[in-house]
Amino acid sequence: MYYGAIEAGGTKFVCAISNDDFEVLDRVSIPTTTPAETISEVFNFFDRFSLKSIGIGSFGPIDVNRSSKTYGYITTTPKKGWVNFDFLGNIKERYNIPVAWTTDVNAAAYGEYKKGNAQDSSSCIYLTVGTGIGGGAVVNGNIQAGFGHPEMGHVLVQPHPDETYQGSCPYHDNCLEGFAAGPAIESRYNKKGHELENDIKVWEMEAYYLAQALVDYTLILRPERIILGGGVMKQKQLFSLIRTEFGKLLGDYVATPDLNQYIVEPGLGDNAGITGCLLLAAESADGKVS
Amino acid sequence: MYYGAIEAGGTKFVCAISNDDFEVLDRVSIPTTTPAETISEVFNFFDRFSLKSIGIGSFGPIDVNRSSKTYGYITTTPKKGWVNFDFLGNIKERYNIPVAWTTDVNAAAYGEYKKGNAQDSSSCIYLTVGTGIGGGAVVNGNIQAGFGHPEMGHVLVQPHPDETYQGSCPYHDNCLEGFAAGPAIESRYNKKGHELENDIKVWEMEAYYLAQALVDYTLILRPERIILGGGVMKQKQLFSLIRTEFGKLLGDYVATPDLNQYIVEPGLGDNAGITGCLLLAAESADGKVS
Ligand SMILES: Nc1ncnc2c1ncn2[C@@H]1O[C@H](COP(=O)(O)OP(=O)(O)O)[C@@H](O)[C@H]1O
Ligand SMILES: Nc1ncnc2c1ncn2[C@@H]1O[C@H](COP(=O)(O)OP(=O)(O)O)[C@@H](O)[C@H]1O
Ligand SMILES: [Zn+2]
Ligand SMILES: [Zn+2]
Numbered sequence: 001m002y003y004g005a006i007e008a009g010g011t012k013f014v015c016a017i018s019n020d021d022f023e024v025l026d027r028v029s030i031p032t033t034t035p036a037e038t039i040s041e042v043f044n045f046f047d048r049f050s051l052k053s054i055g056i057g058s059f060g061p062i063d064v065n066r067s068s069k070t071y072g073y074i075t076t077t078p079k080k081g082w083v084n085f086d087f088l089g090n091i092k093e094r095y096n097i098p099v100a101w102t103t104d105v106n107a108a109a110y111g112e113y114k115k116g117n118a119q120d121s122s123s124c125i126y127l128t129v130g131t132g133i134g135g136g137a138v139v140n141g142n143i144q145a146g147f148g149h150p151e152m153g154h155v156l157v158q159p160h161p162d163e164t165y166q167g168s169c170p171y172h173d174n175c176l177e178g179f180a181a182g183p184a185i186e187s188r189y190n191k192k193g194h195e196l197e198n199d200i201k202v203w204e205m206e207a208y209y210l211a212q213a214l215v216d217y218t219l220i221l222r223p224e225r226i227i228l229g230g231g232v233m234k235q236k237q238l239f240s241l242i243r244t245e246f247g248k249l250l251g252d253y254v255a256t257p258d259l260n261q262y263i264v265e266p267g268l269g270d271n272a273g274i275t276g277c278l279l280l281a282a283e284s285a286d287g288k289v290s
Numbered sequence: 291m292y293y294g295a296i297e298a299g300g301t302k303f304v305c306a307i308s309n310d311d312f313e314v315l316d317r318v319s320i321p322t323t324t325p326a327e328t329i330s331e332v333f334n335f336f337d338r339f340s341l342k343s344i345g346i347g348s349f350g351p352i353d354v355n356r357s358s359k360t361y362g363y364i365t366t367t368p369k370k371g372w373v374n375f376d377f378l379g380n381i382k383e384r385y386n387i388p389v390a391w392t393t394d395v396n397a398a399a400y401g402e403y404k405k406g407n408a409q410d411s412s413s414c415i416y417l418t419v420g421t422g423i424g425g426g427a428v429v430n431g432n433i434q435a436g437f438g439h440p441e442m443g444h445v446l447v448q449p450h451p452d453e454t455y456q457g458s459c460p461y462h463d464n465c466l467e468g469f470a471a472g473p474a475i476e477s478r479y480n481k482k483g484h485e486l487e488n489d490i491k492v493w494e495m496e497a498y499y500l501a502q503a504l505v506d507y508t509l510i511l512r513p514e515r516i517i518l519g520g521g522v523m524k525q526k527q528l529f530s531l532i533r534t535e536f537g538k539l540l541g542d543y544v545a546t547p548d549l550n551q552y553i554v555e556p557g558l559g560d561n562a563g564i565t566g567c568l569l570l571a572a573e574s575a576d577g578k579v580s
Contacts, residue, residue: 061544123436135510139429139436146413146429146512151544155506158448158464171541174448216445220425220510222436251461254351254441 003285004046004054005277007104008087010079010131013038015045018278022115027274035085043094055100055281057107057273058087060134064102064149072101078170098287100280104128104273106136106143108266111276112227113138116267121224125217126272127152129210130230133177137221144221153177157212160205164188180209182232193232206232207241214242214263215249218256225257229266239263293575294336294344295567297394298377300369300421303328305335308568312405317564325375333384343388345571347397347563348377350424354392354439362391368460388577390570394418394563396426396433398556401566402517403428406557411514415507416562417442419500420520423467427511434511443467447502450495454478470499472522483522496522497531504532504553505539508546515547519556529553 002017002025009032016027026049030041046054060077063070072088088101102110109118109126118124118138127135135152137144144150154175159167165188169178178184185193189202196202214226228239243259256262266272292307292315299322306317316339320331336344350367353360362378378391392400399408399416408414408428417425425442427434434440444465449457455478459468468474475483479492486492504516518529533549546552556562 139434140432142430144429144511147514147546148512148544150512151509154543155509156448156502156539158446171543172539212446216506217510219441219445220507221434222438222440224437249446249462253444253461254438256437 001052002049003278003281004049004051005274005281006042006054006056006058006091007107007273007277008032008056008058009104010059010077013042014274015042016274016278017046017049017051020282022275022278022282024271024274024278032079034081035090039090042091046095051095051097053098053100053281053285054091054095055107055277055279055284056087056091057102057104057277057280060103060149061151062087062101062103062149064145065147098281098284100277100284102143102280103134103136103149105134106138106149107276107280108229108272109136109138109227109276110143110279111268111272111274112266113141114279115275116272117227117264118225119267123221123223124225124227125152125221125223126227126229126266127213128230129180129228129232130182133181133230135217137223139221139223152213152217153181155213155216157209160208162201162205176209176213180206180232182230185232193235197235203235203238203241206235207238207245210238211242211245211249214246218250219254222254225261226263227266227272228263229270229272233265236265239265291342292339293568293571294339294341295564295571296332296344296346296348296381297397297563297567298322298346298348299394300349300367303332304564305332306564306568307336307339307341310572312565312568312572314561314564314568322369324371325380329380332381336385341385341387343390343571343575344381344385345390345397345567345569345574346377346381347392347394347567347570350393350439351441352377352391352393352439354435355437388571388574390567390574392433392570393424393426393439395424396428396435396439397566397570398519398562399426399428399517399566400433400569401558401562401564402556403431404569405565406562407517407554408515409557413511413513414515414517415442415511415513416517416519416556417503418520419471419518419522421472423471423520425507427513429511429513442503442507443471445503445506447499450498452491452495466499466503470496470522472520475522483525487525493525493528493531494535496525497528497535500528500532501535501539504536508540509544512544515551516553517556517562518553519560519562523555526555529555
């Protein structure tokens with residue numbers, strides 16, 4: 001019997017199975033096309049195994065409110081075809097086993113908290129800076145949630161004094177995702193992110209935006225660690241630029257861990273999400289509600 | 291045997307005792323002068339009663355990290371004389387009973403969560419807008435904390451297009467407290483807050499700042515209710531201005547409860563903090579660590 005994991009992204013789905021030690025024994029990557037196509041590939045993968053439980057970490061926004069009629073659905077995503085898709089219901093119907101349901105970034109935060117760079121912390125945030133920006137938090141072992149899951153990527157930021165770009169978020173004039181997600185960088189400069197690698201101004205501006213958000217997360221949540229992942233963070237020089245800008249903006253007002261320990265990359269690399277899904281699968285098999 | 295409560299503010303300390311039903315049986319208000327003077331008045335009050343336990347909700351920043359050497363201290367407060375004052379230690383030494391220790395706004399959030407306007411919610415934020423701005427949160431019955439307690443009053447905001455004031459926070463160029471606390475309003479217009487009551491522009495600008503912060507709290511914490519208290523919120527017209535501005539800024543990106551139910555005044559009025567302290571006192575008497 002295996003644990004199953006589905007890390008559902010807007011570009012691709014990664015499905016995996018593991019043993020009880022959370023060692024991945026098989027995995028597949030499936031392009032995100034239509035729900036019908038993609039989910040049938042997901043079934044093709046999992047049908048081959050005998051599963052105890054599955055953990056899903058999905059792109060969103062998703063409905064995580066158990067008392068809601070659309071619990072388990074992807075809700076208002078800009079991703080065409082996936083609006084109001086009953087993701088959890090489809091998986092449960094097929095396999096009739098416990099299924100854990102959360103966001104992709106919550107799963108990644110949980111993975112890092114239990115097995116990655118926040119193992120020695122009692123709280124952490126995982127922020128992905130990729131096609132979009134999203135964040136999840138774990139506090140004392142629990143995934144942070146309330147009326148819904150966090151949407152940390154859309155916190156308000158102040159435009160950089162040299163900003164020429166108008167921002168790309170259809171919902172907000174001045175939000176983090178609109179100025180700092182991968183597509184915003186590419187539209188601003190009309191180049192791919194990796195082609196801009198040596199242009200320090202690009203990453204100073206990026207750091208300015210991310211640091212503003214990290215200051216707000218810090219003041220509101222006081223996490224012990226902030227883990228930054230996603231495609232844009234492949235530009236490793238960003239880490240020290242963000243730490244510097246963060247220090248300036250926070251102005252020593254509150255204590256944080258040493259910034260080199262506080263603002264860090266994922267310990268699990270690109271496996272944070274899958275690991276979190278497997279861990280959540282195990283918990284739901286044990287009857288724990290996540 | 292009674293429960294004791296200390297709501298310790300920068301201007302005054304309120305001490306109270308209650309029966310097991312949290313009915314306040316006696317209370318006193320003591321001006322905040324020096325620790326020696328003020329605490330001796332606190333002792334004068336409580337010495338008259340036989341106490342089971344005490345709950346303290348203190349101005350800050352304070353040290354709430356149990357593994358820290360300065361746990362129970364007021365730390366870097368701008369309030370002269372109180373820096374590094376061992377508040378909890380002094381109270382414990384005198385009474386040798388369980389003492390709960392948290393911030394004034396955490397206590398108020400807890401009071402509202404259990405007995406006030408968030409009784410039917412599983413999470414809430416309490417924000418005070420007074421001499422300073424501070425916020426506390428309760429999520430599923432637990433006071434939100436991490437590396438320290440939140441300092442929500444210092445989140446970064448964008449200056450209003452018509453802003454002429456440079457902000458009053460010594461730590462941050464553009465933080466909420468610096469633009470929107472009582473003293474900032476009074477410095478900007480050179481008038482007392484209550485004298486500005488009929489100047490709609492004043493409160494529109496105030497709402498603009500508060501709404502920005504509320505959007506960030508919403509996206510990061512997704513609370514079920516946000517309760518706004520403190521002297522500045524005596525301007526009741528602010529509530530609808532804040533709701534309007536909040537709606538514009540959030541742009542329907544995430545669901546919230548109906549804004550009339552979401553952004554509300556304290557159900558306990560000025561007693562939110564004292565009630566929270568009494569409730570926390572009772573929990574610490576029961577051996578629960580808060
Ligand atoms: N080496 C890189 N340098 C800068 N930006 C990158 C790099 N690799 C990917 N990106 C950016 O990251 C985004 C993709 O993010 P990623 O996290 O890989 O996927 P997704 O968010 O879709 O799951 C793209 O928009 C691209 O602009
Ligand atoms: N009616 C009012 N209208 C506007 N502002 C007020 C009013 N009453 C008090 N304030 C402002 O609130 C601040 C005091 O806040 P308060 O919450 O009463 O005390 P504290 O924050 O010191 O505990 C003052 O700076 C004053 O500017
Ligand atoms: Zn946005
Ligand atoms: Zn500040």
